[in-house]
Amino acid sequence: xxxxxLITGGAGFIGLHLARRLATTCDVTLLDDFSRGRSxxxxxxxxxxxxxxxxxxxxxxxxxxxAHDFAEVYHLAAVVGVAHSNDNPRRVLRTNLLTxxxxxxxxxxxxxxxxxxxxxxxxxxxxxxxxxxxxxxxxDVPLMMPDLTVARSSYGFSKIAGEMLCRTYARTHxxxxxxxxxxxVYGPRMGYDHVxxxxxxxxxxxxxxxxIHGDQRRAxxxxxxxxxxxxxLTALPTKEPLLVNVGxxxxxxxxxxxxxxxxxxLGRHPALDVHPAPPLSPVRRLPxxxxxxxxxxxxxxxxxxxxxxRTCEWYARDLAARGTGA
Numbered sequence: 001x002x003x004x005x006l007i008t009g010g011a012g013f014i015g016l017h018l019a020r021r022l023a024t025t026c027d028v029t030l031l032d033d034f035s036r037g038r039s040x041x042x043x044x045x046x047x048x049x050x051x052x053x054x055x056x057x058x059x060x061x062x063x064x065x066x067a068h069d070f071a072e073v074y075h076l077a078a079v080v081g082v083a084h085s086n087d088n089p090r091r092v093l094r095t096n097l098l099t100x101x102x103x104x105x106x107x108x109x110x111x112x113x114x115x116x117x118x119x120x121x122x123x124x125x126x127x128x129x130x131x132x133x134x135x136x137x138x139x140d141v142p143l144m145m146p147d148l149t150v151a152r153s154s155y156g157f158s159k160i161a162g163e164m165l166c167r168t169y170a171r172t173h174x175x176x177x178x179x180x181x182x183x184x185v186y187g188p189r190m191g192y193d194h195v196x197x198x199x200x201x202x203x204x205x206x207x208x209x210x211x212i213h214g215d216q217r218r219a220x221x222x223x224x225x226x227x228x229x230x231x232x233l234t235a236l237p238t239k240e241p242l243l244v245n246v247g248x249x250x251x252x253x254x255x256x257x258x259x260x261x262x263x264x265x266l267g268r269h270p271a272l273d274v275h276p277a278p279p280l281s282p283v284r285r286l287p288x289x290x291x292x293x294x295x296x297x298x299x300x301x302x303x304x305x306x307x308x309x310r311t312c313e314w315y316a317r318d319l320a321a322r323g324t325g326a
Contacts, residue, residue: 002027006070008057008103009077010050011043012036013190014118014182017223018074021231023049029066031055035095036079042189057099061106068109072234074116075103081193082152082278089154096158097165104169114176116234117166121183121247122156125282136288139181139243150279163243170241178233183247183287187223187307188314195255196220196308199262200315208270210263214277215256217284221248222307225300232296245287248300252286261304265312 003026009015010030022028023046033056043052055065057077079088079095100117107115126146127133133141143160146153163179170177186196195218203210229246236242253261256272263269277283292298302310 003071004067004069005029006031006066006073008032008073008075008099009036010052011038012076013187014185014223014226015074015076016042016046016189017187018076018227018230019050020046021227027051029053029070031057031066031077033057033077036191038189040189057102058095059098060102066106068111070110070113072114072116073103073107073110074118074230074234075100076118077103078118078158080120080155081191082155082281083193085152085155086278087151089151092154093158096155097161100162100165104165107175108169108173110175114178114234115166115170116178116180116230117162119163119179119181119243120156120159121181121245121285121287123160123163123181124285125156126153128282128284135284136249136286137245138288139245139291147279152279152281167241174239176239177241178230178236179241179243180230180233180246181243181287182221182226183245183285184218184220185223185226185247186220187311189318190223195258196262196311197315199259200266200312201319203262203266203268203270204316204319209273210259210270211273211275212255212259213275214281215254215274216277216281217252217254217286218258219248219250219252219286220258220304220307221246221300222302222304222310225298225302228301229292229296229298232298233292236295242295244292244295245289246292247287247289248304249287249289250300251304252284253304261308262312265305265308266316 005026008031011032028050079092126144
């Protein structure tokens with residue numbers, strides 16, 4: 001019998017890549033309100049093999065909207081990205097907290113299901129900045145909130161609170177829980193509010209000189225590798241709640257070198273113009289993925305050059321279709 005899986009935020013970036021992977025072996029339902037997820041050719045390609053349910057999780061799940069025999073639920077629905085946190089922290093907090101509460105209220109009525117909650121490396125930002133967490137950063141470091149007067153703090157706070165909500169519900173209702181702190185996951189169809197697609201869009205738009213803000217160091221994880229990790233974690237038989245970093249610890253890179261790799265992938269080489277980093281942008285972000293390796297045997301399979309090649313090709317086509325690429 002095919003396993004039944006629900007993906008919230010299923011029309012979004014990681015959600016659709018996950019749906020494409022699972023639909024070959026599972027009965028997959030996607031839940032999305034299309035406030036950020038896209039109804040596009042990529043979604044159309046999978047619609048014949050998944051069920052799509054439209055609902056806004058900032059409101060409770062209506063009785064009868066979803067089945068009660070799901071074996072796995074991936075809760076990916078959220079407002080993500082530094083730009084959204086800076087521009088509209090109220091929306092980030094309201095959406096990310098309400099969607100998690102309403103999902104948990106509904107999920108608590110299931111029997112024997114495993115919940116995978118998408119958290120973020122942004123949870124570590126305050127601890128790293130304060131010097132109480134090393135880099136690479138493991139899951140067991142103490143968490144500290146950075147300056148709450150800075151709008152960017154809204155996203156990290158929403159994910160820390162989401163983890164606490166999940167733990168509390170799991171303890172009360174006894175369900176299996178996986179919380180995954182994603183570290184700089186990238187790939188085709190991730191929108192235009194993140195550093196790699198933003199670089200691609202500006203470069204294809206002819207930016208010269210090419211501005212970057214800060215020279216932080218990051219390690220980027222291709223989306224297919226992230227999906228390998230979360231599906232392996234969710235399939236583990238343990239009922240013990242797991243909190244696990246998901247990322248790539250092999251290719252930490254300064255942002256200016258990331259820009260140059262994007263230049264190489266697209267064959268354009270403008271002059272770099274480096275400006276100061278925005279407030280609360282961590283100088284380094286690199287996961288310790290020892291626990292992930294121990295639990296699943298995970299190793300990233302797609303290196304940064306190959307992942308950027310695939311991502312640049314997809315965005316070049318998308319921008320050309322929109323009439324915005326040069």
